[in-house]
Amino acid sequence: MARRVLVALVAAACLAAIVGFQSTRVVKAASSPRVFVPSPRFYLDFSPSFRTSIADAYWLYTVQYYGEHLNTDQRFDSLGPMLDLVTSLSPHFRRAYYFGAFALIDARRPDVSYELLKRGYTANPGDWHFPYYLGFFAYTFGPQGAGARAAAAWYSKAAETPGRPDFVPRLAAVLFAKGGEKSKAIAMWASVYTDGDKYSRARAVKEIGKLLPAEKQARMKAVAKLRDLMPPVQFDQLVADLFPGYY
Amino acid sequence: MRRVFAIALNTFKETIRDRILGVIVLFALAMIAGSLWLASISLDEAGRMMKDFGLVAVTLFGLVVAVFVGASLVHKEVEKRTVFVIFSKPVGRAEFLWGKFLGLCATLFVVVAAMGAFLFATTWYVAHAPSASILLAILLIYLQLVVVVAVTMLFATFTSPILASVLGVCVFVAGQLSHNVFSLTKLGHGPLVKVASWVVFYAVPDLSAVDVKASVVGEDVARWSSVAFWSAYLAAYVVLALLVASWAFRRKEF
Numbered sequence: 001m002a003r004r005v006l007v008a009l010v011a012a013a014c015l016a017a018i019v020g021f022q023s024t025r026v027v028k029a030a031s032s033p034r035v036f037v038p039s040p041r042f043y044l045d046f047s048p049s050f051r052t053s054i055a056d057a058y059w060l061y062t063v064q065y066y067g068e069h070l071n072t073d074q075r076f077d078s079l080g081p082m083l084d085l086v087t088s089l090s091p092h093f094r095r096a097y098y099f100g101a102f103a104l105i106d107a108r109r110p111d112v113s114y115e116l117l118k119r120g121y122t123a124n125p126g127d128w129h130f131p132y133y134l135g136f137f138a139y140t141f142g143p144q145g146a147g148a149r150a151a152a153a154w155y156s157k158a159a160e161t162p163g164r165p166d167f168v169p170r171l172a173a174v175l176f177a178k179g180g181e182k183s184k185a186i187a188m189w190a191s192v193y194t195d196g197d198k199y200s201r202a203r204a205v206k207e208i209g210k211l212l213p214a215e216k217q218a219r220m221k222a223v224a225k226l227r228d229l230m231p232p233v234q235f236d237q238l239v240a241d242l243f244p245g246y247y
Numbered sequence: 248m249r250r251v252f253a254i255a256l257n258t259f260k261e262t263i264r265d266r267i268l269g270v271i272v273l274f275a276l277a278m279i280a281g282s283l284w285l286a287s288i289s290l291d292e293a294g295r296m297m298k299d300f301g302l303v304a305v306t307l308f309g310l311v312v313a314v315f316v317g318a319s320l321v322h323k324e325v326e327k328r329t330v331f332v333i334f335s336k337p338v339g340r341a342e343f344l345w346g347k348f349l350g351l352c353a354t355l356f357v358v359v360a361a362m363g364a365f366l367f368a369t370t371w372y373v374a375h376a377p378s379a380s381i382l383l384a385i386l387l388i389y390l391q392l393v394v395v396v397a398v399t400m401l402f403a404t405f406t407s408p409i410l411a412s413v414l415g416v417c418v419f420v421a422g423q424l425s426h427n428v429f430s431l432t433k434l435g436h437g438p439l440v441k442v443a444s445w446v447v448f449y450a451v452p453d454l455s456a457v458d459v460k461a462s463v464v465g466e467d468v469a470r471w472s473s474v475a476f477w478s479a480y481l482a483a484y485v486v487l488a489l490l491v492a493s494w495a496f497r498r499k500e501f
Contacts, residue, residue: 045427095292
């Protein structure tokens with residue numbers, strides 16, 4: 001009996017030690033924003049059969065890295081190389097380009113986003129999302145004047161791509177119109193909201209909120225103009241996000 | 248032929264009852280199910296993650312079965328002295344080896360089919376659509392593993408089971424890198440490097456030729472005519488490896 005009690009006590013002590021050690025990890029600081037990212041060439045040469053699996057493993061790591069640093073130090077030093085690795089190993093992994101382009105805004109590298117999307121477009125020329133997002137980046141982060149012209153060209157390309165939704169040509173038309181720079185910027189962010197993942201949608205709501213007038217009636221009027229530029233479901237969601245409690 | 252099938256059936260019954268096999272399959276199923284968790288943190292790429300990690304799990308666990316069971320199959324019979332009972336009957340050494348090979352291939356088929364069916368069902372559940380390409384990829388993984396079984400059995404005829412297992416794994420890895428060796432045949436410096444590269448290139452089975460994992464996740468477009476051609480190449484490789492193994496086994500002294 002005494003032996004059993006002793007065994008039970010040892011087991012309980014070991015269990016407590018394991019839980020105790022592991023619980024100290026909860027208070028550990030965020031990992032370094034600079035991490036080692038191997039060259040894509042290495043994996044392409046030494047594991048061609050498993051290249052997509054490695055790309056997927058790095059994709060999970062990239063999402064985790066982004067989420068972790070977004071909530072802590074806002075530093076994304078290795079995000080660019082990580083996305084380069086994922087998309088080099090898996091050039092048709094479209095979500096990696098879309099997500100990466102918007103995540104790189106947080107790294108203050110929209111220029112890298114633009115290049116990433118251009119590479120994505122070269123690898124996936126039949127996908128209208130690439131010129132659509134390239135237009136957005138050219139307009140929002142490009143040089144004044146030239147950026148808008150480049151954006152219009154990209155949106156025209158998106159509008160010509162088979163399979164694009166109906167609102168894309170309308171968006172291109174808005175960009176070609178003269179004046180109303182603020183409305184154009186709102187329309188651009190609305191386009192991101194229409195087709196983005198949860199991170200880029202949250203960012204779009206924030207940016208549109210900043211661009212809209214302060215007065216409620218004027219805000220609603222400005223948002224109403226987006227009705228023709230978005231699918232109805234997304235428009236309703238955007239209204240709900242911008243005006244909580246509206247519906 | 249009847250004798251070969253009798254040995255194959257016996258080997259199948261013997262290996263399928265092995266508890267370690269059950270543990271490996273359970274581990275593989277747990278790993279495939281674990282991909283569900285990975286899929287949940289993939290930002291709307293659950294289907295892709297399931298397919299990719301699931302196929303890797305099937306390949307690696309299948310490799311464990313192929314190599315470790317393949318390496319010990321003949322050795323076990325010799326160690327238990329049951330091989331003398333078998334050879335006292337009108338059974339040739341080559342027939343014995345082919346029977347063992349076919350029996351293990353049948354076991355491997357059951358194991359890979361079980362993992363493949365589970366992966367197919369799980370992916371269907373996650374992606375809300377069945378993916379027939381997974382089944383084809385599983386079939387080609389099975390073909391690669393059959394080659395590994397044949398090569399491991401060849402090594403097992405003249406080395407210890409442990410060394411045969413290690414060599415079997417090495418051949419699998421080398422088989423995935425065959426294109427690099429081919430590059431060396433063109434770019435290698437000096438005639439010795441070039442000749443050695445050509446020898447390795449022809450000696451090692453090009454397993455990557457029938458790998459369609461990338462096309463299952465939409466990365467490549469599989470050219471099925473080419474896959475059929477390379478499958479025939481691997482079948483020829485298996486037959487040749489077993490012929491050499493039979494020759495070596497005939498000369499082996501117990």
